[in-house]
Amino acid sequence: MKRPASAVSAVLVASLLSIPLLSALLPTPVQAQGATWPNRPVRMLVPFVAGGSSDIVGRTVAIRMQEALGQTVIVDNRPGANGAIAGQMLAKANPDGYTLMVGSIGVFAINVALFKDLPYDPLRDYDLLTVAVRNPNVLITSQKVAATSVKDLIGLLQKNPGKLTFVSSGTGSSDHLSAELFWQRTKTTGIHVPYKGGAAAMADMVGGQVDASFQNLGAATGHIKAGRLRALAVTGDRRSPQLPDTPTLVELGFPGFEVYSWQAFAAPRGLPKDIRSRMEGAVVSALKLPPVRQAMDELGFEVVAGTGAEFEAFLKGEIARWKQVVQTANIQPN
Secondary structure, three states: OOHHHHHHEEEEEEHHHHHHHHHHHOOOOHOOOOOOOOOOEEEEEEEOOOOOOOOOOOHHHHHHHHHHHHOOOEEEEEEEHHHHHHHHHHOOOOOOEEEEEEHHHHHHHHHHHHHOOOOOOOHHHHHEEEEEEEEEEEEEOOOOOOOOHHHHHHHHHHHHOOOOEEEOOOEEEEEEEEHHHHHHHOOOEEEEEHHHHHHHHHHHHHHOOOEEEEEEEHHHHHHHHOOOEEEEEOOOOOOOOOOOOOOOOOOOOOOOOEEEEEEEEEEEEEOHHHHHHHHHHOOOOHHHHHHHHHHHOOOOOOOOOOOOOHHHHHHHHHHHHHOOOOOHHHHOOO
């Protein structure tokens, strides 16, 4: 039966009117996602308590990100399990651009080497954004130790195997593993004394209750310049402007002994390409601002602010290096 012309027209009108409704049901193009991002606050996870290095770097960058993105960046401290709590939260977060994390070498590299059942894998679960800052460690002794050079310290360790105490901010920290690497490279042994944090470790170093340590340069410089501690070497790839008379371990005949404590940013794996680009750009641009560079310099940090690809290549090397140190020393997490 042939439909009346009016009926055909009605069908066509209905079909045309339905086109916008159908298109609204189709997936939003990636470009449109990035164009509207962010339209609500962004959460920045910090795996440690307020006041530490990760927290300071994160809050400094968050303020500048807010200015660039026009949205609030909320710093969310989630300490515990050597950073693994926040690390797992990031891995499980929706990759929509509203969650990122700032974390340390421990969260990104050392935990992978230390824990067999780590509930996240940084190389698999994260979109790596940038290594933000880095800071070498410095080999220090208390003034009570009769060693004014690395050679002297090695001699003492050889004469007194397993007797000199090396303090750290905790098992698996960069200062702990720096000591383990030093013992392995010099074929000596010492006693590892882990503390719950760098402040307590430094207090006992100054008080002479422990003998030596590989402490973060920024935390130790003031005590060194005041004569309360003795600096023997730094672990950077060049001498530090803060301690220009202190040699590097590489200078002293230990090639490859460049060790840095570093902080980096990452997001959940699977960010839309343009959102990832904008997020990485916001973090890197914030780090490169002169006031931020100055603030980081005053804290003893060197701004890196590299690319995500550079971060991935660097992280693979760090994980491999610390896995070897941990396995050789048979280090077990607390």
